[in-house]
Amino acid sequence: MRRLIAAICFAIAAFASPVLAEDGYDLWLRYHPVEAAYAAQYKPHATAIIGGDTPILASAKSELKRGLDGLLAQDTPIVSQPVDGAIVLQTGDTNLPEDGFRIGAKTLDGHPVTVISARTDQGALYGAFRLLREIQTRAALTDISDAPKIKLRVIDHWDNLNGSVERGYAGTSIFDWWRLPDLVDPRLTDYARAEASIGVNGVVLNNVNAKADSLTAPYLQKTEAIAKVFRPWGIKVYLSARWTAPIELGGLKTADPLDPAVQAWWNAKADEIYALIPDFGGFLVKANSEGEPGPGDYGRNHAQGANMLAAALKPHGGIVMWRAFVYSEHDANDRAKQAYNEFKPVEGQFADNVLLQIKNGAIDFQPREPFHPLFGAMPKTNEMLEVQITKEYLGQGTHLVYQGPLYEETLKADTYAEGKGSTVAKIIDGALDHHALTGMAGVSNVGDDRNWTGHDFSQADWYAFGRLAWDPDASSRDIATDWVKMTFSDDPAFVKPVVDMMMASRETAANYMTPLGLAHQMATGHHYGPGPWVCDLARPEWNPCYYAKADAKGIGFDRTKTGSDALAQYAPAAAKQWADPKRMDERYLLWFHHLPWDYKVKSGRTLWNELVTDYDIGAKQAAQMQQTWAAMKPYVDPERFAAVSANLSIQAREAKWWRDASIAYFQSKSGLPLPTGIAPPEHDLDYYKSLQFPYAPGH
């Protein structure tokens, strides 16, 4: 009988509404029913949901219900009195760290229940998502304690007020500024759910290349409408602030941070914002960088600028995230050195509600960079890490390149700032220098594409960012494994090869784009595809040729004492690992050293042969991913299988293009023959130079 009913139900469910294609919208919160054996195991511990009625606890209960209903194919009641097997949200546990939680079996009024206890509502929300993750990944239900190690876990949207997204490859902005505040897209709630599920507690709504308009009254109303959606999910809104807003909006003659009228304008603006949004997070600022205005325009330094804004926000509990991504158009120095040179002198001068937001590397989100020399160099300053989730330099919207290992590589990098073990993770989580205000920011890859991130696998970068901002010591492989299970399938025949493919993908991309520590070889402007030959732009550091410095004799950027000596910005023990080309990780070789083409690398090959071989391997690895994925067909819905297949085919083609164009260009410099067995580029160099992409997205 039961089977019959099930069969009838299936028929009715299948036909009562059109069959829904998998479109990736559900992300990792895809609560499809678990297998019967697992359901039998979990159901006795998920008979009901109990919890308070604050906005955030209401979110936690609704998410638990949504998740359990789906995963266990049941109608989970939300009740007010304990029953056997209930899940109980309890807050106010002052033994727990803020926003941490503990999940464990308890007896309540004589009933065996599972308690998610937390100090704060937000902690309980995170506990609820964690419990669901355990079921999604088919884990045995055991006691769990967890808490975020980093205080501010922030997503930066480079979204413009006209709806475009700078370096966005997944459609336009999810923030419909035009129709806000009247029309609030229900999608924003799903966005908040996704962010909360990975522990994100702050979102910067607008591009760091900011418009003053976002600080006008009408736009603050729009921001307030978004804040209202985010608040029940424990997420604060932040805005990128345009430095010259007091001039553009306030009619002042100056934006000098030491001018009392300027300070007064920002104070009044902060009052206005907080009257509307009492839990407003604060400002993100890109100042005196790439043409943006800043305190430097008035002869003031970054600390003077940041502190002026910080003073306006301080009474309201707000903070300033001040970006360290600066390079001067008047500084002929190695671009990799400039941020350090500007910020190191103001160490100790930043207000306590300022964080210095530092990119993972000193150039700009390359496939591989050594960690930024500012990490560990300013122990008195709140240093936070900025990584890019969107893949401006990593294949953009169409390449499968899982960035978890890249983030992990940065976080685990040892700065040696205070001896061995002074990892970037320990600096940004505050452990090394005992900072309470800590943070990690990721530049969003989210757009209004149905699957949020354009490429289905780019969801994993978003997910990994959140997990690593929560726990910077986590393993990117473990995270990938969870993501694959939650997003696609927990079948080991699927999980293992797909996670392996993901974990290898970043090295693959580094191989076909910028092997051996090369950087910034992308075409200019849109950064799509190879452009190593570009050498005619106004500023030297805008040119790919500036970074590779390839000529007839050799290749690489000498950042040792004989060159720019950027190495000297690192702690001696850190610098030492890269000082000797013979004794270093060769994946950073040409970042630090200019070497002759016939230099012998560890493999025994010449540098030239090694470089060409790496390009060749990268292209082959990219092509191989197609085979790996093709074998996964039985485990994936046809829609996502087809979309990923299509993107992998683009990636394989473009990896070959990268290989061929790069080899053609560098061969024009080295004049050397290709190693045996390496096929020549498909076209000549002029062909690759002739390619133009006026419609490349994201620019």
Added chain:
Amino acid sequence: MRRLIAAICFAIAAFASPVLAEDGYDLWLRYHPVEAAYAAQYKPHATAIIGGDTPILASAKSELKRGLDGLLAQDTPIVSQPVDGAIVLQTGDTNLPEDGFRIGAKTLDGHPVTVISARTDQGALYGAFRLLREIQTRAALTDISDAPKIKLRVIDHWDNLNGSVERGYAGTSIFDWWRLPDLVDPRLTDYARAEASIGVNGVVLNNVNAKADSLTAPYLQKTEAIAKVFRPWGIKVYLSARWTAPIELGGLKTADPLDPAVQAWWNAKADEIYALIPDFGGFLVKANSEGEPGPGDYGRNHAQGANMLAAALKPHGGIVMWRAFVYSEHDANDRAKQAYNEFKPVEGQFADNVLLQIKNGAIDFQPREPFHPLFGAMPKTNEMLEVQITKEYLGQGTHLVYQGPLYEETLKADTYAEGKGSTVAKIIDGALDHHALTGMAGVSNVGDDRNWTGHDFSQADWYAFGRLAWDPDASSRDIATDWVKMTFSDDPAFVKPVVDMMMASRETAANYMTPLGLAHQMATGHHYGPGPWVCDLARPEWNPCYYAKADAKGIGFDRTKTGSDALAQYAPAAAKQWADPKRMDERYLLWFHHLPWDYKVKSGRTLWNELVTDYDIGAKQAAQMQQTWAAMKPYVDPERFAAVSANLSIQAREAKWWRDASIAYFQSKSGLPLPTGIAPPEHDLDYYKSLQFPYAPGH
């Protein structure tokens, strides 16, 4: 037992997957189960589906199955042998017109069945959609015969290759040119279904302000990928052609249509296209208009230009749609007259595979315009109608303005070209002058917003376009009624007030934007909101003041003999209806006449008082729509109810803004007091003039 099973099934269906919010994606193809009494009535006549296996018949069968499965909550088998109650697709009936169909009861091999018979596969597809519509609208199943009256039913996408949509208010383009041809969004199939369901059989993929790139080999591959999706739904793809492509792509020195090398280039390009896309539809061309290049640059006329392209397409069966929307930057003449002046002299000179595509009015998609004087003026020319579905001048993405009545007004307008009854409908369906090549085009309002058109009610404009292109004599009220039933609910308590609201909405918009025949009073560039004061642009006809000609004495554009005499471009009997301000439909009054402020209109009021009253009524009507909709809450899902409510609130606010700004401006001209009972504008004129909208969409 049955009830029990149903209850269990409901529970399982509800919890096995998250409850899906209504998001408008399904459009009017929302196949939710009909009420039990109706199901009982239809089910005996929908027991199975039978039909051939050509690509288009496969589409028809799959759509029938999808529709019947949903509407009747059953699993409808697709079978090969007749059974009682089957629906049978039969083609090859040469008694029927091309693409027409007949639906009726028959006996087949002893089985009572419903036969959808047609001459062509496409006719059968249309019959399938029609049968589904009958069930969706709860019609009694009777015999039906129908056939399209117009041959080319075409949607024009003003979509750019970078993904933006000119005059688009529903997100970015559904055509992801960047990731095509590898990645083909499954959404394109749903788009093709929607178009086919309303009889559309052609889609122009790119903006009339065209880039030559769309004619390059890589972009033709992308177009081919789209054609492959559209073909099984009976839809041909067309491209907008850039006149100077032979120069830009072919390296020629000229694009002179009489130059043999130019003709040869286009011939070769046509060969290249048809080798890839054998059923390619042809070209749409905007030439010598608003800065676009054209044959006029070489001293050639439009016919010489169009015919050169037509010659290239002719061997392949392709056609040219040549736009009549031209006005010269060197012609000081009334803009409303210029198209006629340019085209009338080349009457009889166009090749037989050219259609002249004429906008409904002589200016540009205004809330109300008299029909274009070219209609009926060129009986030897294939004249097709172009209407705008997107609402550039009708509230854009946020106003509920149903355009069915606007289209109907144009189609039913009598040109008197060959005596009474020479309606625009009869001209464009070929009846009047016995043309076989006929067409109607609509400028798309579709974007990648989840609900396709941004505003849920803007779906109705798309739907009405298709229905009227199929049958230009149809009633826009009947169409609205079908749409409301198919899209929302067939409950009479919902259908009647909502259809009434839709039918009144266009007059409402005309009242609050441009009453009494005013036109083009929108702000410049983005055309968002009022800008009647704008009078300083380089070209006179770019200025709203050019169209209203308001001064201290009066208002209106004199197009009679004492003015531009645009009236003389109409047939005398048509002109007569507008010649005398005292004896005309006053909704066209100021389009044709400049009158003193104290002129007495039919109501007995002065022109000034009438104008102000109309603005006031328009704003009140817009506000009233909110009340109407609020009462509909019980009949609508919460998601679409909220979205429409939000848009209506924007509309009410903006209608008041239009009213206030317009009254403030015209009062600054007339110097007259407001009529009794009319509230003064909320702000002074300077306030309205000061408003700036740099992020207005669609521009």
